[in-house]
Amino acid sequence: MSLEDDAEELASDLGVDKEEVLEDLEKLVSYSVPLDEAKGSLRRKYGDGSASGGDEPTTKDIAEVTTADGNVTVTGRVLTVGKRSIRYQGDEQVIHEGELADATGVISYTAWEDFGLSPGDTVTAGNAGVREWEGSPELNLGQSTTLVFEDDDLDVPYEVGGDRTLGDLEPGDRGRNVVVRVLECEEKTIDGRDGETEILSGVLGDGTGRLPFTDWDPHDEITAGASVRIEDVSIREFRGVPSVNVSEFSTVIALNEDVSVSDEAPEMAIGEAVGDGGAYDVTLVGNLIEVRDGSGLIERCPECGRVVQNGQCRSHGAVEGEDDLRVKAILDDGTGTVTAILGHDLTAEIYGGGIEDAKDHARDAMDKEVVADDIREKLVGKEYRVRGQLSVDEYGANLDATEFAESDDDPAERAAAALSEVRG
Numbered sequence: 001m002s003l004e005d006d007a008e009e010l011a012s013d014l015g016v017d018k019e020e021v022l023e024d025l026e027k028l029v030s031y032s033v034p035l036d037e038a039k040g041s042l043r044r045k046y047g048d049g050s051a052s053g054g055d056e057p058t059t060k061d062i063a064e065v066t067t068a069d070g071n072v073t074v075t076g077r078v079l080t081v082g083k084r085s086i087r088y089q090g091d092e093q094v095i096h097e098g099e100l101a102d103a104t105g106v107i108s109y110t111a112w113e114d115f116g117l118s119p120g121d122t123v124t125a126g127n128a129g130v131r132e133w134e135g136s137p138e139l140n141l142g143q144s145t146t147l148v149f150e151d152d153d154l155d156v157p158y159e160v161g162g163d164r165t166l167g168d169l170e171p172g173d174r175g176r177n178v179v180v181r182v183l184e185c186e187e188k189t190i191d192g193r194d195g196e197t198e199i200l201s202g203v204l205g206d207g208t209g210r211l212p213f214t215d216w217d218p219h220d221e222i223t224a225g226a227s228v229r230i231e232d233v234s235i236r237e238f239r240g241v242p243s244v245n246v247s248e249f250s251t252v253i254a255l256n257e258d259v260s261v262s263d264e265a266p267e268m269a270i271g272e273a274v275g276d277g278g279a280y281d282v283t284l285v286g287n288l289i290e291v292r293d294g295s296g297l298i299e300r301c302p303e304c305g306r307v308v309q310n311g312q313c314r315s316h317g318a319v320e321g322e323d324d325l326r327v328k329a330i331l332d333d334g335t336g337t338v339t340a341i342l343g344h345d346l347t348a349e350i351y352g353g354g355i356e357d358a359k360d361h362a363r364d365a366m367d368k369e370v371v372a373d374d375i376r377e378k379l380v381g382k383e384y385r386v387r388g389q390l391s392v393d394e395y396g397a398n399l400d401a402t403e404f405a406e407s408d409d410d411p412a413e414r415a416a417a418a419l420s421e422v423r424g
């Protein structure tokens with residue numbers, strides 16, 4: 001859907017001029033306001049005419065709130081509160097985001113005013129706006145919302161507070177707290193919207209897994225090897241892989257004791273891992289059913305690293321390719337398939353030789369394909385355990401392998417486990 005389509009839909013919803021809406025929408029998006037947020041703010045600006053129909057807000061259970069509601073009144077317990085700064089109509093604005101729950105369900109909220117919310121508070125939000133966020137209803141608490149703190153706490157069947165393990169985090173999460181060890185950390189200079197900015201990026205680990213992180217407002221406590229508690233992080237995703245965002249509103253507390261980090265990557269069924277949209281560090285086990293074209297002895301563009309075919313790079317035209325070794329193999333466990341991609345070192349190990357050996361081999365046979373054929377013969381039909389980063393996007397489900405080994409699992413047991421997972 002283009003911005004123009006969005007503007008048209010919004011304009012007809014709100015009963016206002018499309019050009020005007022499009023202009024506003026383009027401006028907000030150019031300020032890096034996420035599209036859904038931009039649409040939400042325009043709905044507020046133009047009064048959310050048809051959606052609310054001017055009705056008095058009705059009091060609803062949280063599970064009953066739908067994206068068709070204009071305004072509602074709900075009573076709920078604040079589960080989490082995250083603070084974030086966004087640029088709205090050219091100005092920096094601090095918003096609070098999190099989840100609110102009652103006995104019937106959980107709903108996300110965005111507070112455009114500082115109501116002083118804390119996890120555990122029970123509040124009644126009168127005249128809260130409802131907008132759609134990634135297909136689900138979300139509450140907008142703004143100027144026209146009356147917020148009352150209740151004396152009696154509502155009992156809710158959900159965890160109050162943002163403490164989570166890395167394995168529990170999902171893209172879109174806000175106001176989360178983690179206790180982690182900083183496994184990798186480097187300083188980077190990026191071109192931010194206010195010029196050059198220093199940031200930190202690296203990898204965090206705990207007993208459940210590892211995730212990449214970015215600290216947009218470098219905290220001194222975050223250094224390689226440090227064990228820290230980080231409060232108020234949000235989770236973004238990049239090509240299906242969740243990433244932890246640390247901001248100026250995050251609190252970082254240095255811990256005296258080392259946080260233990262698992263050496264293993266969590267093992268998942270392929271269908272589940274792909275369904276989740278990706279994973280930073282995961283172990284998948286399956287039958288290697290095919291070694292794809294573009295495996296074995298290949299050539300890469302010296303400029304961009306893309307695979308060169310017939311001396312041509314897709315971006316750089318005719319180039320002098322550089323030799324490399326690679327395997328692209330399809331792994332299938334009965335619940336799904338992924339393409340495992342093995343780089344030079346893992347490929348050389350499987351092939352039993354390096355680039356020079358492969359070139360000799362190809363020269364003798366007068367055919368480059370002999371290298372891939374050799375690898376194919378060794379791999380196809382056996383079961384492998386592959387660890388790596390799984391990304392799921394328009395290029396498919398690709399597992400960038402960091403470890404690759406023949407599985408010693410009992411195949412019958414594995415098949416049964418996979419089937420029971422599929423049957424739920």
Ligand SMILES: [Zn+2]
Nearest residue numbers: 301304313316
């Ligand atoms: Zn290139």
